[in-house]
Amino acid sequence: MKLRHYHHHLLLLLLCCSFTETIEPISTSIAVGVAAALTGFLARYQNIFHYFQECCRPEWISFNKTALQADLESKLFGQHVASRIILKAVNGFMTNDNPKKPLVLSLHGWTGTGKNFVSGLIADSVYKEGMDSRFVHVFTSELHFPHASQIDNYKSQLQQWIKGNVTNCERSMFIFDEMDKMHPGLIDSIKPYLDYYDKLDGVSYRKAIFIFLSNAGGDSIIQTALDFWKEGRNREEMELKDLETSLSLSVFNNKKSGLWHTSLIDKNLVDFFVPFLPLEYCHVVQCALSAMADRELEPDLKVADQVARDLVYFPKSERIFSVKGCKTIDSKLDYYT
Known part of the structure; x- marks a missing residue:
């Protein structure tokens, strides 16, 4: 039957x-x-x-390294440093049956460089339902934590949300967007869940994934990229070691960031600070061509070139890096196609 x-x-x-x-x-x-x-x-x-119904089982949660690697190589442009870190970090964590702590990634860079996009790629590689999975939880600072006067309530709610969801499924993913707009001190309320504990009140958090997205630290990344360009060095020569120290210090000391003087950094609970480099003209062209493919349009290099040329670049005289990365590509295509 x-x-x-x-x-x-x-x-x-x-x-x-x-x-x-x-x-x-x-x-x-x-x-x-x-x-x-x-x-x-x-x-x-x-x-x-x-x-028939998504549940916390291998049928619905199973890491696909090949898919993540392919997506990073074909869909993420100009981010050789971030791609390497993400693939190694997620693969190492998901193939470890007994991790000592949750995976904590902090993604930094200017708008339009791919931070949210990469979060989606990670979710797609782990969960059959991707970002639509009921085990993927997204928090946006201005939506979920808008009022500074309610910070104590937010701390309690956040702890309960995370505890409840990890109790329901140990392979839960939590994405915190707009960390640069989060009230300082709020994120420290979840510090125990990110630490090296076997269990807290009978709940193990060691197989959960936490991803922080922030524009904070973007200026530090851009300065390094500009230094490489001024020195005539190849962009692809940049490595994590060239960016990580200055990036973590910049984020830690940024009073307007939700990670300002946070114990998560002070206690080394963030596994990787992932820098997203500013995008150049050629990367914007790639974004435009990829967007056309997503819309099932015939790739048109002339249109992609026009879209890329009409964006704002800096420094003004040299026009090296796109101010908004690839963020406005979709709307630009509506105008040119």
């Missing part, structure tokens, strides 16, 4: 059981028989439900 027939059979059994309270006493034996049949069916085919 095919799977859909099993499912149909189960629905019929459930329907029959719903009428057991209204049947005559003489029919009790029939109800008992139906119940017995249902019990046997559920015992034998209990895993069927895992294929």
Whole structure:
């Protein structure tokens, strides 16, 4: 019997059981028989439900390194440093059956450089439902934590949200967007969940993933990129060691950032500070061509070139880096196509 027939059979059994309270006493034996049949069916085919509704099981949560690597190589442009870090960090964490702490990534760079996009790629590689998975949770500072006067309430709510979701599924992912707009001190409320604890109140957080997205530190990254350009050095020569120290210090000392003087940095609980470099003209062209492909349009290099040329670049005289990265590409395509 095919799977859909099993499912149909189960629905019929459930329907029959719903009428057991209204049947005559003489029919009790029939109800008992139906119940017995249902019990046997559920015992034998209990895993069927895992294929119809997302749950915290390998059928729905299973890391695909090949897919993540392919996406990073073909869909993320101009971010050779970030790509290497993300692939190694996520792969190392997801293939470790006994991690000592959750994976904590802090993604930094100017707008339009790919931070949110990469978060989606990570989710796609881990969860069958990607960003639509009920085990992926996104917090936006201005939406979820708008009022400074309510910070104590936010701390309590945030702790309960994380505890409840990790209790429900240890492979939960939490994405905190706009960290540069978060009230300083708020994120420290989840510090215990990111630390090297086996369990807290009976809950293990060691298999969860936490991703922080922030524009803070972007100026530090841009300065390094400009220094490389002025020295005539190849962009691809840049390595994490050229960026990480100045980036972490910049974020830690930024009073307008949610990571200002945070214990997460002070106690070395952030596994990687991931720098996203400012994008150049050639990267914007790639973004435009990729956007056309996503819309199932014929790639048109002339249109992509026009879209890229019309963006604002800096420094003004040399026009090296795109001010908004690839953020406005979609809307620009609406105008040119």
